Amino acid sequence: DTEVTQTPKHLVMGMTNKKSLKCEQHMGHRAMYWYKQKAKKPPELMFVYSYEKLSINESVPSRFSPECPNSSLLNLHLHALQPEDSALYLCASSSRDRALGFHTDTQYFGPGTRLTVL
Amino acid sequence: QKEVEQDPGPLSVPEGAIVSLNCTYSNSAFQYFMWYRQYSRKGPELLMYTYSSGNKEDGRFTAQVDKSSKYISLFIRDSQPSDSATYLCATQGGSEKLVFGKGTKLTVNP
Numbered sequence: 706d707t708e709v710t711q712t713p714k715h716l717v718m719g720m721t722n723k724k725s726l727k728c729e730q731h732m733g734h735r736a737m738y739w740y741k742q743k744a745k746k747p748p749e750l751m752f753v754y755s756y757e758k759l760s761i762n763e764s765v766p767s768r769f770s771p772e773c774p775n776s777s778l779l780n781l782h783l784h785a786l787q788p789e790d791s792a793l794y795l796c797a798s799s800s801r802d803r804a805l806g807f808h809t810d811t812q813y814f815g816p817g818t819r820l821t822v823l
Numbered sequence: 824q825k826e827v828e829q830d831p832g833p834l835s836v837p838e839g840a841i842v843s844l845n846c847t848y849s850n851s852a853f854q855y856f857m858w859y860r861q862y863s864r865k866g867p868e869l870l871m872y873t874y875s876s877g878n879k880e881d882g883r884f885t886a887q888v889d890k891s892s893k894y895i896s897l898f899i900r901d902s903q904p905s906d907s908a909t910y911l912c913a914t915q916g917g918s919e920k921l922v923f924g925k926g927t928k929l930t931v932n933p
Binding site for chain 1: 831855857859864865866867868869872911915919920921923924925926
């Protein structure tokens with residue numbers, strides 16, 4: 706089973722709202738990722754968690770706040786977003802086997818949350 | 824020069840055709856190569872993963888890597904309308920970051 710689930714599928718929010726995106730995987734993967742994808746563009750990396758610790762933050766604005774409560778869950782908290790933040794937000798996971806290194810780090814993506822900021 | 828170059832297309836072929844999708848990369852540190860398929864408004868789905876130069880086959884799909892020319896390809900045999908999607912090549916080497924191509928939009932016409 707290579708399933709990554711994301712909720713909600715769609716989200717519409719105003720610029721003053723606070724909302725959260727959720728991601729879950731039960732593959733025993735120890736690395737989880739958030740990506741942002743605009744139409745007709747490839748995914749852009751936002752954050753990486755490795756063994757529940759934030760390992761990469763790609764200079765993402767502070768209105769996006771990631772959280773990794775445990776090895777299966779990843780959240781993205783949203784606050785005071787702008788209309789240009791409207792996009793497909795993708796979660797991914799990979800095994801991150803420390804013994805084998807990065808070459809086992811094939812990333813599996815979830816279906817995404819389509820976010821619209823009004 | 825972008826690290827990974829991929830012709831965005833669009834590419835339109837008749838059903839049953841052989842499709843060839845290609846990417847070039849510039850960084851010799853890239854060691855691992857992936858092809859993802861993304862249907863409209865869905866997340867990318869991993870199709871093929873290769874490490875070394877040569878061919879890897881999975882059903883109608885063949886991934887090819889030529890590290891000497893820094894060229895990666897995906898061939899689809901007997902293409903079907905259900906293969907209509909955007910195909911993203913991705914590479915990785917020495918870090919946890921994937922470097923994506925722009926994606927090629929493929930339409931297979933019945």
